[in-house]
Amino acid sequence: MPEQKVDEVHRQAAAGHRLLLVGDGVNDAPALAAAHTSIAMGRSGADLTVATADAVIIRDDLTTIPGVIDLSRRARRLVTANLTIAGTFIAVLVGWDLFGHLPLPLGVAGHEGSTIIVGLNGLRLLRDAAWRPLTSTTAKGPERP
Structure with a gap:
């Protein structure tokens, strides 16, 4: 019940x-x-x-659940990595500006560059290898790439 x-x-x-x-x-x-x-x-x-x-x-299909869990863990690691990358870039740029002289064009390029890196890093989940565990299952569960 x-x-x-x-x-x-x-x-x-x-x-x-x-x-x-x-x-x-x-x-x-x-x-x-x-x-x-x-x-x-x-x-x-x-x-x-x-x-x-x-x-x-x-x-x-219950055998897809381990693959979904694996994909969600990889997505969480990717989000953590992206936050670390962006935070590091911002900290370096702020530190450079506070303790030195950061030219505005270089600061903008550094910030936008970090945004591009974070975006490209996020696109890794769109690769076929990221989805393989969800699409190929065996009796024991999803295969590991």
């Missing part, structure tokens, strides 16, 4: 566990909302479940 699922999610959270819950029916929506992270199976999933979940997998 839906309330039993929610109670179990709350019990696990009270025990210090972080849950990833997967569901596809209306009866899963309350538990998906209560879980730390939730995934809805979208093709046959109910509209309420799809709207409640943090992520939606269009395929009704």
Whole structure:
């Protein structure tokens, strides 16, 4: 029952566990909302479940979940790297301007250059290799590139 699922999610959270819950029916929506992270199976999933979940997998195939988790971890690392790159560029430019003389054209070029580097770094997730674990699955789960 839906309330039993929610109670179990709350019990696990009270025990210090972080849950990833997967569901596809209306009866899963309350538990998906209560879980730390939730995934809805979208093709046959109910509209309420799809709207409640943090992520939606269009395929009704549970073997794609490890690939989605892997892709989300890579995306998080990429965002962290981009923030580090941008922050480093800004810190160097600000430090240079405070403790020396940074010509305005060089400051603008440095800032815009960092923006281009961050954008190009973000485009790495569009490569086929980034999506391969999601498209080729085996009985054990997604392949590693």
